[in-house]
Amino acid sequence: MKFLKSLAVAAAAVVALGAGRADAGNVPGVTDTEIHIGQWGPQTGPAAPWGAVARGTEVLFQMINDAGGIHGRKIVYHSFDDQYNPARTKAGVKELVEGGPGIFAFVGGVGSATGMAVKDYLNERGIVWVGPAAGSLQWITPPQKNLFAVYPLYVEEAKVLVDYLVTQEKKSKIAILYANDEYGKNGLQGAKGQLARHGLEPVIEVGVGRADRDLKSHVLKLKQSGADTVIMWVNPTHAVITLKTAAAMKFAPQWVSSSTLSDAPLMTAISGGLWKNVIFTSFSELPSSQSPLMLDYRKAFDKYAKKGERWGVFFLAGIAFAEPLVEGLKRAGRDLTHDSLIAALESLKDFQGIMGRIGYGPGERQGQKEVFVAKTDETGLKVIQLSDWMRPN
Secondary structure (H helix, E strand, O other), X not given: OOOOOXXXXXXXXXXXXXXXXXXXXXXXXXXXXXXXXXXXXXXXXOOHHHHHHHHHHHHXXXXXXXXXXXXXXXXXXXXXXXXXXXHHHHHHHHHHHHOOOOOOEEEOOEOHHHHHHHHHHHHHOOOEEEOOEOOOHHHOOOOOOOEEEOOOOHHHHHHHHHHHHHHOOOOOOEEEEEEOOHHHHHHHHHHHHHHHHOOOOOOOEEEEOOOOOOOHHHHHHHHHOOOOEXXXXXXXXXXXXXXXXXXXXXXXXXXEEOHHHXXXXXXXXXXXXXXXXXXXXXXXXXXXXXXHHHHHHHHHHHHHOOOOOOOOHHHHHHHHHHHHHHHHHHHHOOOOOHHHHHHHHHOOOOEOOOEOOEOOEOOEOEOEOOEEEEEEOOOOOOEEEOOOOEOOO
């Protein structure tokens, strides 16, 4: 497949692909010296800014490999560009799983619809999937043995945002602009439900189709609704088109977004400077954090990231979503199987890397349940944290 690109990040000492199987039961994707991990993500197309997630994971694995790997094994990382297209996701994942040495586990993977295209396929094969890069309820409804969600649920993010807007910003005329897919509908569901708890309802709900590019009618509806606040649950391309169209129409509400649009410098750059005073949620420490772990990751970025790469929210998200998988691999020990990894992941209680606290257990597959609220400044480049880690009321 032309669009399939395998990114091997094993150190020079790693043996060639196809080396002998592991002594622990001939587990697909595991050899005596390697663990094969896969991921998909949009490197091109309307959601391309989210492609940094997969590239961030690559740097984390390079960092781990150069430190000796995990229990004598190096991670061999395979990722491909699915263009945010579920059909491409499904084809690419199948090719990785059924070809070569196979894939032991998947990590990340941007998109609710793309993830849904492969969720059952991975489950049927018992392949562990950690940290889908989306906050869909579908990952945990019902819980599946092999699927471990990390990203806070969009429904819960939306509730936190609504609570903040109503109680702290005293907003009541709130509109919702949402992608007409699994991602956007999860945000819509959470926002509507929490508004109802405050005795409110959206002044208008406006859906956006994946292929929509002229959003004049969408923005006109928002403006005519009398909304003074708009919560966006859309991809970066649609967010930029919305703000540019609104500026041309002289419509200037308080813009609000989920963590999916929280990379302030990037959004400011691609919006032509319009990403000012935007309120959003964050699922991890800010890129400017001076915590010891974040500083270690920043050093790894400086050492391993490809020329032209940019340190930011989406890039470090690829590190953050993979942290629980790495910890699980360490706890699983040398005798690595899907069952030993699952047991190790279920042992995580209040594990914390650069995200909020993460924990699993038998029947519990939603790892992180907290976010914090932040806002860009007048330049759109600086981010101000407005709250501590929060769960919805």
